[in-house]
Amino acid sequence: MVHSININGTTHRVDVDDDTPLLWVLRDNIGLTGTKFGCGVAQCGACTVYMDGQPLRSCSMPVSAIGEAKITTIEALAGKEAQAVQAAWVKHDVPQCGYCQSGQVMSAIALLTEIRKPTDRDIDLAMNGNLCRCATYVRIRAAIHDAARTLEG
Amino acid sequence: MTAHDISLSRRNLLKGTGALVIGLSLPQSGRAQSGAAQAFRPGGAATFAPNAFVRIAADDTVTVLVKHIEFGQGPFTGLATLVAEELDADWGQMRAEHAPADVKLYANLAFGVQGTGGSTAIANSFEQMRKAGATARAMLVQAAAEAWKVPAGEITVEKGVLKHASGKQGRFGEFAEAASKLQAPAEVKLKDPAQFKLIGKEGAVNRLDSPGKSTGKTQFTIDIRTPEMLTVVVARPPRFGGKVASFDATEAKKIKGVVDVQQIGSGVAVYGTGMWPALKGREALKVTWDESGAEKRGSRELIAEYRALARTPGTVAGKHGDAEAVLGKADKVIEAEYVFPYLAHAPMEPLDGYLEWNAQGALARFGSQFQTTEHQTIATILELPPEKVQLETMLAGGSFGRRAQVSQHLAAELAMVGKAIGPNRPVKLVWTREDDLAGGYYRPLFVHRMRGAVKDGKITAWTNSIVGQSFFLGTPFEAMTVKNGIDATMVEGANELPYEVADFRCEVHATKVGVPTLWWRSVGHTHTGYAVECFIDQLLQEAGQDPVAGRLALMGKHPRLVGVLKAVADMAKWNGPGPVDGRARGVAVVESFNSYVAQIAEVSLGAGGEPKVHKVWCAVDCGIAVNPDIIRAQMEGGIGFGLGHILYGELTLDQGRPVQANFDSYRSLRIHEMPEVEVRILPSTEKPSGVGEPGVPPIGPAVANALARLGRGRPLSLPMVGGTV
Numbered sequence: 067m068v069h070s071i072n073i074n075g076t077t078h079r080v081d082v083d084d085d086t087p088l089l090w091v092l093r094d095n096i097g098l099t100g101t102k103f104g105c106g107v108a109q110c111g112a113c114t115v116y117m118d119g120q121p122l123r124s125c126s127m128p129v130s131a132i133g134e135a136k137i138t139t140i141e142a143l144a145g146k147e148a149q150a151v152q153a154a155w156v157k158h159d160v161p162q163c164g165y166c167q168s169g170q171v172m173s174a175i176a177l178l179t180e181i182r183k184p185t186d187r188d189i190d191l192a193m194n195g196n197l198c199r200c201a202t203y204v205r206i207r208a209a210i211h212d213a214a215r216t217l218e219g
Numbered sequence: 220m221t222a223h224d225i226s227l228s229r230r231n232l233l234k235g236t237g238a239l240v241i242g243l244s245l246p247q248s249g250r251a252q253s254g255a256a257q258a259f260r261p262g263g264a265a266t267f268a269p270n271a272f273v274r275i276a277a278d279d280t281v282t283v284l285v286k287h288i289e290f291g292q293g294p295f296t297g298l299a300t301l302v303a304e305e306l307d308a309d310w311g312q313m314r315a316e317h318a319p320a321d322v323k324l325y326a327n328l329a330f331g332v333q334g335t336g337g338s339t340a341i342a343n344s345f346e347q348m349r350k351a352g353a354t355a356r357a358m359l360v361q362a363a364a365e366a367w368k369v370p371a372g373e374i375t376v377e378k379g380v381l382k383h384a385s386g387k388q389g390r391f392g393e394f395a396e397a398a399s400k401l402q403a404p405a406e407v408k409l410k411d412p413a414q415f416k417l418i419g420k421e422g423a424v425n426r427l428d429s430p431g432k433s434t435g436k437t438q439f440t441i442d443i444r445t446p447e448m449l450t451v452v453v454a455r456p457p458r459f460g461g462k463v464a465s466f467d468a469t470e471a472k473k474i475k476g477v478v479d480v481q482q483i484g485s486g487v488a489v490y491g492t493g494m495w496p497a498l499k500g501r502e503a504l505k506v507t508w509d510e511s512g513a514e515k516r517g518s519r520e521l522i523a524e525y526r527a528l529a530r531t532p533g534t535v536a537g538k539h540g541d542a543e544a545v546l547g548k549a550d551k552v553i554e555a556e557y558v559f560p561y562l563a564h565a566p567m568e569p570l571d572g573y574l575e576w577n578a579q580g581a582l583a584r585f586g587s588q589f590q591t592t593e594h595q596t597i598a599t600i601l602e603l604p605p606e607k608v609q610l611e612t613m614l615a616g617g618s619f620g621r622r623a624q625v626s627q628h629l630a631a632e633l634a635m636v637g638k639a640i641g642p643n644r645p646v647k648l649v650w651t652r653e654d655d656l657a658g659g660y661y662r663p664l665f666v667h668r669m670r671g672a673v674k675d676g677k678i679t680a681w682t683n684s685i686v687g688q689s690f691f692l693g694t695p696f697e698a699m700t701v702k703n704g705i706d707a708t709m710v711e712g713a714n715e716l717p718y719e720v721a722d723f724r725c726e727v728h729a730t731k732v733g734v735p736t737l738w739w740r741s742v743g744h745t746h747t748g749y750a751v752e753c754f755i756d757q758l759l760q761e762a763g764q765d766p767v768a769g770r771l772a773l774m775g776k777h778p779r780l781v782g783v784l785k786a787v788a789d790m791a792k793w794n795g796p797g798p799v800d801g802r803a804r805g806v807a808v809v810e811s812f813n814s815y816v817a818q819i820a821e822v823s824l825g826a827g828g829e830p831k832v833h834k835v836w837c838a839v840d841c842g843i844a845v846n847p848d849i850i851r852a853q854m855e856g857g858i859g860f861g862l863g864h865i866l867y868g869e870l871t872l873d874q875g876r877p878v879q880a881n882f883d884s885y886r887s888l889r890i891h892e893m894p895e896v897e898v899r900i901l902p903s904t905e906k907p908s909g910v911g912e913p914g915v916p917p918i919g920p921a922v923a924n925a926l927a928r929l930g931r932g933r934p935l936s937l938p939m940v941g942g943t944v
Contacts, residue, residue, distance in 0.1 A: 104568075140435035156425065190891035198567070199860070203890040
């Protein structure tokens with residue numbers, strides 16, 4: 067059936083089965099491919115988007131359950147937290163293969179929006195749902211701390 | 220490694236672009252192949268220049284065509300650094316793109332074919348890319364000299380700017396067209412390393428691929444979308460060696476968005492308008508499998524067989540003295556038997572590929588790691604002449620060995636999927652994580668049976684019996700690694716010890732099992748490094764010697780191993796293994812791919828007795844360090860990758876069926892399990908060697924050797940946590 071969903075501030079009408087995960091609607095129907103497929107079972111975090119500002123694993127959210135919620139993907143990131151995180155990611159050369167990094171960046175921005183000056187423990191809790199098979203974790207941690215310092219001004 | 224001395228003697232003009240292209244001298248057949256490949260590009264306008272490494276455009280950008288696939292280890296940045304160094308370019312003007320598939324131009328000089336692996340990207344490109352940069356520089360200088368009517372020798376180049384004492388100056392882009400009309404110099408002089416401004420300099424370059432990968436803009440194979448493209452998933456046999464007996468697609472074809480279902484060589488392909496319809500179609504598909512020829516042994520059965528085999532004579536892979544005789548007379552024989560499970564590579568981007576084709580030609584786009592053979596495979600299956608098949612290498616979301624396929628199975632499946640639905644219907648083949656983990660091509664299961672003797676504080680004898688599968692024996696790649704019936708990748712790191720032991724013997728048994736296996740980041744060293752470094756530690760402990768001092772006393776013939784071991788001991792302020800305040804330290808040192816890495820791990824026992832690795836010190840000698848920060852990143856990543864698998868990784872077979880289905884059961888290291896890592900790169904004037912793999916082998920034994928000091932013993936069976944075998 068046709069579903070009406072709000073993605074990055076625009077209403078999209080997509081004709082897909084009710085059980086279609088948001089991830090595949092984003093990627094295959096709307097063409098927003100910055101959000102990645104890694105596992106399909108909410109174990110790796112590569113598909114992280116925001117639903118009303120909160121991180122969500124889009125691979126496990128059926129399109130029919132989204133309703134009026136506002137979805138934000140990496141393509142529409144804006145604001146000083148996003149700028150600080152992405153600048154820190156580049157400065158620290160965090161990515162290796164880079165495939166998981168959309169999800170890492172989304173989770174990191176959500177963390178810094180919530181907690182201005184996260185501790186290592188805060189980072190562990192906020193980021194341990196995002197797998198990186200290249201194990202760039204040392205730099206993810208360093209970049210988050212660095213972004214927090216930037217936001218402090 | 221022999222880096223052929225290829226003279227950069229041929230210039231090539233990209234007509235109409237005003238661009239300077241530096242290419243290699245190539246034979247006529249190579250030109251023909253390149254020309255044909257360039258002429259056909261069904262995906263859109265051609266944007267790359269074949270038979271060349273360097274392209275300088277009128278807009279002043281310098282694009283390096285990189286012959287190695289970038290999936291994280293940094294060849295885009297590394298090879299661009301080599302070019303930029305000799306070109307005296309500004310880092311901000313550098314770009315990198317994958318070179319097209321063309322063996323005549325882009326062969327890995329260590330392999331003779333185009334391909335990436337064995338941590339060879341920098342090593343085989345070091346002179347080649349520098350010469351490409353130096354040649355471009357010489358031609359730009361000549362063009363400026365002619366324009367300014369001054370002697371070329373009076374022109375200097377710095378950060379992308381050509382200058383003359385008269386005050387004249389200009390940028391590369393201004394001279395690109397003029398330079399492209401000049402004859403390339405037959406010989407170019409490379410810089411003395413003392414003049415390097417980028418190579419080996421901290422902070423001189425940032426990775427070229429970081430911005431795209433930090434913003435979600437980087438395009439991977441899975442992101443390809445073209446009009447009329449179908450997404451394809453394949454139902455494959457649940458046991459290795461199984462075949463399709465029959466299938467019923469009636470229900471599958473009722474799913475909205477399922478376009479077609481076709482039997483192919485590897486299973487049954489379901490074609491959908493998107494991933495979800497394809498997956499639902501596959502779910503609804505009824506396949507009956509013929510498992511008469513399938514492998515039905517499980518990990519338990521294989522391990523029992525391997526243990527028994529390890530007690531029988533094998534093929535001798537290395538020996539000196541008479542170790543058996545010494546063991547026979549020893550007062551005490553020390554034994555250890557290590558069991559290594561199958562492991563999946565599980566790159567974050569699962570295997571995938573894109574193909575469009577018709578009678579005129581084909582375009583394949585995917586993370587090709589062995590371009591030459593994959594190109595041939597696709598052409599053969601599509602029954603097209605190779606020059607009509609174009610292969611575009613895409614950035615890939617990790618590999619760890621998985622995309623370097625001896626069997627060409629992904630390229631073959633991609634071609635079969637495309638061929639089965641017919642021409643002019645683009646397809647994107649995607650494996651799910653379940654497909655990936657159940658799909659085989661694992662790091663082989665291995666058993667190492669070690670026996671040793673110690674007398675008067677000295678190690679007097681050492682034997683090692685290795686049992687496992689070879690992924691080379693019986694393949695077209697056999698000549699690469701098999702000598703006298705021994706696959707070197709099964710015994711590397713174990714058939715010659717860096718330690719002086721008077722009587723030594725190493726034997727190997729190559730088993731026949733129907734489970735497809737493959738190299739996995741650091742290949743044989745994933746198991747030999749663990750077995751050797753755990754056993755030497757155990758013998759030294761038995762002999763009452765310090766793990767660091769004891770090793771140093773036995774490795775006099777290996778100065779570079781000594782160098783990294785001393786360096787890591789210095790970094791960690793080594794004062795014995797401890798434990799101190801509940802934390803013990805373990806050390807390991809391994810040479811792999813001509814690079815030398817020593818690590819010390821500080822470990823305690825955490826919740827539930829799980830090992831908790833707090834910190835890892837790592838010293839690496841990889842010859843001349845081209846990009847220090849990328850070397851550091853590879854050590855960090857190699858440690859995390861190795862640690863995750865040593866602690867948690869196993870792919871178990873139950874009656875031939877893979878047990879772990881996804882990341883919920885194939886446990887992967889997470890951020891809170893990652894230790895702090897400190898890396899020191901040893902200064903060196905030796906030729907550069909690789910860093911993609913050598914960070915992996917030492918971490919497992921370093922952790923095990925620390926556990927031995929925490930009363931846990933060195934784990935004999937991996938993984939250390941939650942192993943089911």
